Amino acid sequence: xxxxxxxxxxxxxxSLGALITIERQxxxxxxxxxxxxxxxxxxxxVDPAYREEIADEYDEGVPAHSxxxxxxxxxxxxxxxxxxxxxxxxxxxPKVCRDFCCYRLLIRNRxxxxxxxxxxxxxxxxxxxxxxxxxxxxxxxxPYEDPAAWTKNVSGILEEHDYRADPVE
Ligand code: SF4
Ligand code: SF4
Numbered sequence: 001x002x003x004x005x006x007x008x009x010x011x012x013x014x015s016l017g018a019l020i021t022i023e024r025q026x027x028x029x030x031x032x033x034x035x036x037x038x039x040x041x042x043x044x045x046v047d048p049a050y051r052e053e054i055a056d057e058y059d060e061g062v063p064a065h066s067x068x069x070x071x072x073x074x075x076x077x078x079x080x081x082x083x084x085x086x087x088x089x090x091x092x093x094p095k096v097c098r099d100f101c102c103y104r105l106l107i108r109n110r111x112x113x114x115x116x117x118x119x120x121x122x123x124x125x126x127x128x129x130x131x132x133x134x135x136x137x138x139x140x141x142x143p144y145e146d147p148a149a150w151t152k153n154v155s156g157i158l159e160e161h162d163y164r165a166d167p168v169e
Contacts, residue, residue, distance in 0.1 A: 010085030017071030050088035
């Protein structure tokens with residue numbers, strides 16, 4: 001079994017602005033927030049690198065993110081190293097964010113190197129053209145009523161072609 005590792009790309013945070021909200025500010029570091037996904041309130045501590053800008057935005061009332069439009073979570077920030085995005089409350093992020101796995105199956109090649117990820121029901125993300133073709137030809141046509149049977153079938157198909165399915169815990 002593979003262990004899910006979030007690389008903090010921020011893709012899943014891009015539309016959660018209306019669903020992760022601040023209930024109350026305690027100081028420029030600490031807040032009580034609400035997850036409207038599972039209706040929980042949770043304390044957060046903002047990473048020092050983002051405290052000032054988040055406190056300023058909160059004071060100014062922007063972004064409120066209360067409308068229906070899909071806006072990024074207010075804690076999603078551009079990484080200070082300039083490479084991608086990060087969560088400004090990563091250590092204290094809510095349970096829904098901790099529990100979320102954006103892929104559920106890794107595919108390894110004969111050397112054991114990850115060469116594909118399966119997201120959602122049966123969508124593959126891969127740069128391996130042969131694997132992509134195999135997936136499109138033989139996996140996407142499999143019935144999905146029984147997920148355990150589906151995984152077993154997929155494992156068999158992959159093994160026949162020198163790949164290995166590694167489900168995420
Ligand atoms: S859970 Fe997945 S989509 Fe969301 S930030 Fe982590 S790697 Fe990106
Ligand atoms: S709290 Fe962090 S992990 Fe959760 S949606 Fe916001 S930026 Fe993403």
